[in-house]
Amino acid sequence: MQNLMIDGDRLWQTIMETAALGATADGGVRRLTLGAEDKQVRDWFRDECEAVGCTVEVDEVGNMFARRPGRSADALPIAIGSHLDTQPTGGKFDGILGVLAGLEVFRTLHAAGYETEMPLMLVNWTNEEGARFAPAMLGSGVHAGVFDKAFADSRTDADGVSFAEAIEDIGYRGTTPIGQIRFAAMFELHIEQGPVLERENADIGIVTGVQAMRWYDLAIRGREAHAGSTPMDMRCDALADAASIILETQTAARSLGAMATTGQLSIISPSRNVIPGHVTLSLDLRHESDEELDRLEAAVSHLIAKLCGERAHLEVVWNSPAVHFDPRCIQAVRDGAAKSHAATREIVSGAGHDSVYVSGVAPTAMIFVPCKDGLSHNPAESTEEDQCSIGAQVLLETIIAYQSSMVSGDQTFQRQS
Ligand SMILES: [Zn+2]
Numbered sequence: 226m227q228n229l230m231i232d233g234d235r236l237w238q239t240i241m242e243t244a245a246l247g248a249t250a251d252g253g254v255r256r257l258t259l260g261a262e263d264k265q266v267r268d269w270f271r272d273e274c275e276a277v278g279c280t281v282e283v284d285e286v287g288n289m290f291a292r293r294p295g296r297s298a299d300a301l302p303i304a305i306g307s308h309l310d311t312q313p314t315g316g317k318f319d320g321i322l323g324v325l326a327g328l329e330v331f332r333t334l335h336a337a338g339y340e341t342e343m344p345l346m347l348v349n350w351t352n353e354e355g356a357r358f359a360p361a362m363l364g365s366g367v368h369a370g371v372f373d374k375a376f377a378d379s380r381t382d383a384d385g386v387s388f389a390e391a392i393e394d395i396g397y398r399g400t401t402p403i404g405q406i407r408f409a410a411m412f413e414l415h416i417e418q419g420p421v422l423e424r425e426n427a428d429i430g431i432v433t434g435v436q437a438m439r440w441y442d443l444a445i446r447g448r449e450a451h452a453g454s455t456p457m458d459m460r461c462d463a464l465a466d467a468a469s470i471i472l473e474t475q476t477a478a479r480s481l482g483a484m485a486t487t488g489q490l491s492i493i494s495p496s497r498n499v500i501p502g503h504v505t506l507s508l509d510l511r512h513e514s515d516e517e518l519d520r521l522e523a524a525v526s527h528l529i530a531k532l533c534g535e536r537a538h539l540e541v542v543w544n545s546p547a548v549h550f551d552p553r554c555i556q557a558v559r560d561g562a563a564k565s566h567a568a569t570r571e572i573v574s575g576a577g578h579d580s581v582y583v584s585g586v587a588p589t590a591m592i593f594v595p596c597k598d599g600l601s602h603n604p605a606e607s608t609e610e611d612q613c614s615i616g617a618q619v620l621l622e623t624i625i626a627y628q629s630s631m632v633s634g635d636q637t638f639q640r641q642s
Pocket residue numbers: 308319320353415
């Protein structure tokens with residue numbers, strides 16, 4: 226088989242070309258879902274895919290699917306997917322790198338006249354970020370049946386514009402029915418959005434899954450009283466309780482290899498010389514294992530009950546179980562990275578991605594590349610040119626490896642109908 230090499234310079238130039246669509250003065254990118262810049266990048270994406278022989282379909286929530294034919298015309302395609310939208314303070318790499326690395330794979334195959342056995346498909350998922358329309362991962366969630374189309378349409382942005390109005394406005398309400406397109410597998414390349422690969426000098430993260438995440442609201446009642454005339458041993462200070470709970474939760478999380486974060490904290494009706502009588506705060510708990518997260522939750526509930534009894538109320542507001550990616554897909558990433566001589570590390574994603582939902586309907590795995598200082602959702606988000614190219618090469622080799630595992634195994638291709 227010929228040695229296919231992606232063109233790192235071409236990939237880098239393409240990254241810079243798309244970074245101009247929604248570029249901000251501080252070097253970042255602001256390309257909000259279904260806005261004018263999103264339309265620009267979508268039009269660009271469609272043209273570039275057609276230029277390498279793909280046909281592009283759009284589904285009813287704007288997910289874009291570029292199909293590259295294979296020798297087995299009716300086999301399900303192997304997909305590569307990520308997203309083109311950004312946060313308001315986004316960078317040049319989050320999401321779009323996965324789509325552009327896929328485009329570079331397609332360009333490389335096209336230039337070599339290389340025909341894969343199975344068809345390939347490059348996907349742009351609508352509204353991964355959830356920045357304009359909550360929740361995040363909306364397009365992939367609708368595709369996977371987690372949300373329905375009516376739910377997506379009903380989402381509104383801060384100005385009261387609905388998803389339905391916005392998608393009609395930019396002309397990206399497609400006609401392909403939701404979920405009609407199915408994949409043999411999907412691979413998503415993404416920046417790590419954390420500091421681990423950089424710290425360990427790894428080029429590639431072989432992502433084996435996504436950790437379980439739970440969000441809670443905690444309300445603590447104390448008793449408002451005078452800061453000067455209430456002795457220390459006669460107080461019921463809701464903020465002091467909150468402080469103990471935050472620190473003890475973090476200690477419990479460390480001992481279980483979990484993560485605990487409080488990013489929101491409010492004193493209701495605060496005053497400098499009043500003992501806080503009502504405090505609310507958020508808790509974000511994460512672990513690779515649902516069982517360990519259950520243990521942490523039990524420990525936190527116990528410590529809250531011990532400290533505050535009936536004065537505290539803990540409520541789960543979001544629960545996302547751990548995701549374990551498909552073993553055959555993970556092996557294809559390992560094989561693809563080995564073929565590319567990349568330094569690797571196996572890693573569990575700390576952030577949510579479109580792959581979380583897609584993994585419910587197709588075998589899925591992810592490939593991470595490092596990002597400088599672990600920074601993302603920030604104009605300074607940065608990944609080296611070499612790291613982008615190694616990522617794209619690994620993506621290419623992964624697709625080839627996955628296809629070989631399907632062809633050489635006792636698997637018969639899944640047909641489209
Ligand atoms: Zn992303």
